[in-house]
Amino acid sequence: MKFAVKLTSSQPERWLSWLVAACLMFPLAFFGLLAHQSRVATLEATDQQMVGTVTLLREHAQKVLDTDELLIEHVDRLIAGLSWEAIARSDSLHQQLKQLDRQLPQVGGIFVVAPDGTIANSSRPIPAAPINVSDSDYFVGLRDGHQGAYISSVYRSRATGAEQFNFARRRSTLDGHFDGVIDISDRPVYFADTYRNIGDGASVALARNDGQELAYYPRPMFSGSRAPADLRAGIPEEEPLLIGSVPSPFDQTDRLGAFQRIQGYPLFVGYTLPRATIMANWRKAVVLDGTLIAIGSLTVGFTGWLALRGFRKEQVEVRKRQDAEAKMEQARRMEVLGQLTAGVAHDFNNLLTVISGNIERLRANQSDYGKKRVDAALTATSRGTGLIRQMLTFAGRQTREPEVVQVNAALRAFELLLGSALTRNIVLDYQLTTKSTTCRIDRMEFELAVLNIATNSRHAMPNGGRLEVDTEVVGVHASGDGLELAPGQYVRVAFIDSGVGMPADVLARAFEPFFTTREPGGGTGLGLSQVYNFARRAGGLATVASMVGRGTTVTIYIPILNADAAGNHEHITVGAS
Numbered sequence: 001m002k003f004a005v006k007l008t009s010s011q012p013e014r015w016l017s018w019l020v021a022a023c024l025m026f027p028l029a030f031f032g033l034l035a036h037q038s039r040v041a042t043l044e045a046t047d048q049q050m051v052g053t054v055t056l057l058r059e060h061a062q063k064v065l066d067t068d069e070l071l072i073e074h075v076d077r078l079i080a081g082l083s084w085e086a087i088a089r090s091d092s093l094h095q096q097l098k099q100l101d102r103q104l105p106q107v108g109g110i111f112v113v114a115p116d117g118t119i120a121n122s123s124r125p126i127p128a129a130p131i132n133v134s135d136s137d138y139f140v141g142l143r144d145g146h147q148g149a150y151i152s153s154v155y156r157s158r159a160t161g162a163e164q165f166n167f168a169r170r171r172s173t174l175d176g177h178f179d180g181v182i183d184i185s186d187r188p189v190y191f192a193d194t195y196r197n198i199g200d201g202a203s204v205a206l207a208r209n210d211g212q213e214l215a216y217y218p219r220p221m222f223s224g225s226r227a228p229a230d231l232r233a234g235i236p237e238e239e240p241l242l243i244g245s246v247p248s249p250f251d252q253t254d255r256l257g258a259f260q261r262i263q264g265y266p267l268f269v270g271y272t273l274p275r276a277t278i279m280a281n282w283r284k285a286v287v288l289d290g291t292l293i294a295i296g297s298l299t300v301g302f303t304g305w306l307a308l309r310g311f312r313k314e315q316v317e318v319r320k321r322q323d324a325e326a327k328m329e330q331a332r333r334m335e336v337l338g339q340l341t342a343g344v345a346h347d348f349n350n351l352l353t354v355i356s357g358n359i360e361r362l363r364a365n366q367s368d369y370g371k372k373r374v375d376a377a378l379t380a381t382s383r384g385t386g387l388i389r390q391m392l393t394f395a396g397r398q399t400r401e402p403e404v405v406q407v408n409a410a411l412r413a414f415e416l417l418l419g420s421a422l423t424r425n426i427v428l429d430y431q432l433t434t435k436s437t438t439c440r441i442d443r444m445e446f447e448l449a450v451l452n453i454a455t456n457s458r459h460a461m462p463n464g465g466r467l468e469v470d471t472e473v474v475g476v477h478a479s480g481d482g483l484e485l486a487p488g489q490y491v492r493v494a495f496i497d498s499g500v501g502m503p504a505d506v507l508a509r510a511f512e513p514f515f516t517t518r519e520p521g522g523g524t525g526l527g528l529s530q531v532y533n534f535a536r537r538a539g540g541l542a543t544v545a546s547m548v549g550r551g552t553t554v555t556i557y558i559p560i561l562n563a564d565a566a567g568n569h570e571h572i573t574v575g576a577s
């Protein structure tokens with residue numbers, strides 16, 4: 001017997017499902033937001049760090065140049081009031097210059113240059129022949145009126161072969177005439193050494209306002225060692241300039257740059273970082289965050305899923321129990337109804353026997369007219385006896401000895417009977433297995449069951465249709481295969497009609513004794529319950545499946561006596577015009 005159980009998901013189950021979904025969705029959204037925010041924060045922090053670094057670099061350069069400035073002032077005081085001849089001869093001046101040179105790491109030489117361009121004294125060993133620098137750019141520039149410190153471009157020293165640039169100032173007589181030059185040679189390598197620890201991938205340069213690089217690390221920052229004009233023009237007087245993208249002339253990497261001018265000198269410093277390095281750091285942080293979030297949310301999600309699974313299992317158990325309880329209840333009702341029916345039928349049968357006996361006796365002394373009446377009464381009583389038999393059959397009180405029957409053969413023998421139970425516009429189609437279908441059943445009951453099913457199908461197909469009768473040998477495993485059947489071999493007889501079908505509430509009660517949807521007097525509601533009881537008594541089962549508008553399938557399982565393995569389908573079509 002089939003009972004429809006509602007399989008809708010319950011409130012807690014929905015909540016649990018939502019929780020599991022939320023455990024996966026929210027962290028994902030949260031992670032996206034976090035990744036975006038951390039990207040913004042990383043770029044902001046990088047900007048700040050770049051500004052901080054370029055400011056430090058500028059301060060460093062500023063200190064070095066201020067030191068040069070002080071050194072020049074100091075040397076100027078040392079030679080104040082001395083004639084150029086005295087300066088050239090002074091060994092103590094030479095010693096002092098040497099001392100100063102040694103003390104200051106950025107300094108590669110200190111030179112006192114006479115107005116004619118000869119080096120009068122210096123921190124370097126005194127050469128045999130005096131050196132003349134009157135053709136040097138710094139000398140020419142200062143002699144011709146350059147004001148303030150003159151910073152030359154980088155060149156290779158003729159004396160030492162090392163790279164250097166000049167930081168020089170002009171001397172003036174009291175009346176303002178040109179009176180030679182004091183020149184410091186600065187070593188770019190000193191700056192490069194200072195920049196060495198600036199960080200992975202970072203690049204630093206010290207350059208003149210005309211773009212010429214004086215010092216850099218690790219490589220020249222600009223192509224041709226010259227900063228482009230638009231960059232130079234863009235650097236404000238006081239503030240650092242931040243640039244979002246500086247393509248490197250050497251490896252064409254996308255770099256972020258910060259540039260700042262050095263106060264009081266025609267110089268600026270530059271500091272750049274590859275964008276890839278910054279983004280790699282950001283990505284590392286994001287991957288770490290993502291992993292932690294994923295672990296957290298998967299743990300919670302998994303726990304939720306376990307809870308959901310447990311809950312569903314429990315619900316299945318509850319449904320099974322409810323199902324079993326409903327079936328027991330139904331069985332009890334059937335039992336009670338059976339007893340009641342049997343009782344009524346039994347007493348009624350006795351009464352009918354008395355009535356028909358008396359009518360029989362009355363018949364002898366009747367006129368023709370009277371005989372007709374008596375015959376009508378006898379026909380009615382015999383119909384009543386038929387009904388009683390049906391009731392007793394349903395109640396299982398009229399069991400005959402079951403006999404060995406070939407289900408296929410029996411069905412074929414019923415063919416004519418079946419055809420007559422159907423209207424001519426219904427096609428009867430047999431699809432019978434060729435395997436053995438030997439069963440032990442009450443043949444009459446089986447016939448009645450087939451007739452009951454066929455009659456129902458005829459009612460369901462007022463405008464014609466098709467009734468297919470299938471047999472198949474099926475094995476039921478220890479699990480029962482979802483059916484309430486003992487494991488073993490069964491003949492499965494399916495009656496498939498293409499009728500109107502049943503709505504769920506009718507389907508749920510179709511096997512119930514006395515349940516009918518026909519008008520009063522139209523049906524007893526015992527048809528399908530007879531089918532069910534027959535199958536049960538035979539040691540099998542009857543099921544019904546139906547969909548409104550699609551038709552109905554009534555299936556009877558009957559235990560088989562001995563099945564042979566081989567065989568195919570037999571196809572027989574009967575009836576219908």
Ligand SMILES: Nc1ncnc2c1ncn2[C@@H]1O[C@H](COP(=O)(O)OP(=O)(O)OP(=O)(O)O)[C@@H](O)[C@H]1O
Binds near residue numbers: 456524
């Ligand atoms: N093949 C079918 N198609 C559609 N509905 C069906 C079909 N078989 C049964 N039903 C429905 O199930 C109800 C019960 O069927 P059942 O055979 O037990 O009683 P009945 O046909 O109403 O009466 P009876 O068989 O005693 O004349 C029917 O009234 C009908 O609503």
Ligand SMILES: [Mg+2]
Binds near residue numbers: 456527528
């Ligand atoms: Mg019926």
